[in-house]
Amino acid sequence: MPLSQTIPFDNSYAKQMEGFYVAWEGAKVPAPEIIQFNGDLAKELGLDGEELNSKEGAEFFAGNEMPLGASPLAQVYAGHQFGGFSPQLGDGRALLVGEVIDQNNIRRDIQLKGSGQTPFSRRGDGKAVVGPVLREYLIGEAMHALSIPTTRALAATTTGEKIVRNGFEPGAVLTRVASSHLRVGTFQFFAARKDTEKVRQLADYAIKRHYTELENSENKYLELLKAVMVKQAQLVAKWMSVGFVHGVMNTDNMTISGETIDYGPCAFIDYYKPDAVFSSIDEQGRYAYGNQPNIAQWNLARFAETLIQLIDPDDNDNAIKLATNALNEFPLIYQDYWFDEMRVKIGLADKKDGDLDLINELYQAMDGQSVDHTQLFRKLADALRGDEKTLFELFDDETGFKPWLEKWKTRLTHNKTDFKKIATDMDKVNPLYIPRNHKVEEALKVASKDSDYAPFKKLLDVLMNPYEAREGLKDYEEPAPKDNGPYVTFCGT
Numbered sequence: 001m002p003l004s005q006t007i008p009f010d011n012s013y014a015k016q017m018e019g020f021y022v023a024w025e026g027a028k029v030p031a032p033e034i035i036q037f038n039g040d041l042a043k044e045l046g047l048d049g050e051e052l053n054s055k056e057g058a059e060f061f062a063g064n065e066m067p068l069g070a071s072p073l074a075q076v077y078a079g080h081q082f083g084g085f086s087p088q089l090g091d092g093r094a095l096l097v098g099e100v101i102d103q104n105n106i107r108r109d110i111q112l113k114g115s116g117q118t119p120f121s122r123r124g125d126g127k128a129v130v131g132p133v134l135r136e137y138l139i140g141e142a143m144h145a146l147s148i149p150t151t152r153a154l155a156a157t158t159t160g161e162k163i164v165r166n167g168f169e170p171g172a173v174l175t176r177v178a179s180s181h182l183r184v185g186t187f188q189f190f191a192a193r194k195d196t197e198k199v200r201q202l203a204d205y206a207i208k209r210h211y212t213e214l215e216n217s218e219n220k221y222l223e224l225l226k227a228v229m230v231k232q233a234q235l236v237a238k239w240m241s242v243g244f245v246h247g248v249m250n251t252d253n254m255t256i257s258g259e260t261i262d263y264g265p266c267a268f269i270d271y272y273k274p275d276a277v278f279s280s281i282d283e284q285g286r287y288a289y290g291n292q293p294n295i296a297q298w299n300l301a302r303f304a305e306t307l308i309q310l311i312d313p314d315d316n317d318n319a320i321k322l323a324t325n326a327l328n329e330f331p332l333i334y335q336d337y338w339f340d341e342m343r344v345k346i347g348l349a350d351k352k353d354g355d356l357d358l359i360n361e362l363y364q365a366m367d368g369q370s371v372d373h374t375q376l377f378r379k380l381a382d383a384l385r386g387d388e389k390t391l392f393e394l395f396d397d398e399t400g401f402k403p404w405l406e407k408w409k410t411r412l413t414h415n416k417t418d419f420k421k422i423a424t425d426m427d428k429v430n431p432l433y434i435p436r437n438h439k440v441e442e443a444l445k446v447a448s449k450d451s452d453y454a455p456f457k458k459l460l461d462v463l464m465n466p467y468e469a470r471e472g473l474k475d476y477e478e479p480a481p482k483d484n485g486p487y488v489t490f491c492g493t
Helices: 012-016 039-044 055-061 130-145 184-192 196-210 220-242 289-311 316-328 330-345 355-366 373-384 402-415 419-427 437-450 454-463
Strands: 021-023 033-037 073-075 079-081 084-086 094-101 107-113 152-165 167-178
Touching (some): 012 073, 130 454, 184 196, 184 289, 196 289, 220 316, 330 419, 437 454
Antiparallel strands (some): 079 084, 152 167
């Protein structure tokens, strides 16, 4: 039976953006079953969690039954993938089923990912399997707990199918929630076809949905570029502050809303390395940890290119100049946001000359020392409580770090605040628990091979409260043993 409750869909994209998608239905699957349901998110969306977390709900989450009011569709977009332009991509294994207005009066997309082939599948089967679905659920919810803008998971559902990947793997569908699925690549699709009116329509829709304050601007399309730049600077600064590596920063994976999207070959660094790369296909290190701010600016340049005809329809050279001037501001905008993130991580309650240098010097002291990035900031707080030994133990050789530690303590005395109070404040912003790569893989392996979801659920529970130390979770704090070898991730398609 279909859901008795009507989800209060209000599908602006389906109604207003004809030509930007193909209406489509998901593939039918034999035996859907919910693995994990996000009751808190359902409540936030104003949905009946009890009814959704049911057999009928599983039929919806797997794509078998669409609730009344749904308008399932596959969105079209293009994108630069590892620097090369693909003029047509699109939702090859996902369906936007509709939009709802949440309890905070924010419009949110509900999308099924892994729901079968669409016209944009490009020879793929359009399916997903348990491992990547649970990875996206875990990492997305962990990012949310870390206050990093992100798409979120409403449900993970098995389908009762076996899908050919590495042998046969259990099929699954992720129900994903986002502020929207508008991407830089969405703009690129129509700009590449020189369809300026479609680009204008899309830009106007994006402004109305995400940046209403720009609607009456003198040059709202230039201001849209600037607003998206700010959102991306804020986002990447947060990624960098927690050691997150997206792994596939293609332009079709950069949202206009500023949310993190698509957790394929993503990972968190254990030991600090600016050139850390985990994706099996990123052989040149294009999307390395330390290169993410540069790639964000590169992607934004591609976004700017799509808006040139709108920024100044009468003077192409002037439009390019205005866009270029805006883009040139990105490094400083990013640095300011990164500085703000890092300043609170090391307990600086205010800003003084030399603070940016102090933060950079910390990373210089960490470089090449096999220092666990996450533990370092927690151990800095412990050092303020009198325990420097465990901090020094993070370094191969702490000799080069000790002068920085004394310089930092001297700087903190300017705040005239008790060190223990500073340490307590630092613990509130520096996570103790992150999605440690080896823990993620352990959970996904038994889920995929044995349908044992207990480790996944335990890890999810740990990650929902990342800042407060809890009994019995010591092994969730630790990096992978060094004899584990290099960690490699895959796109999961």
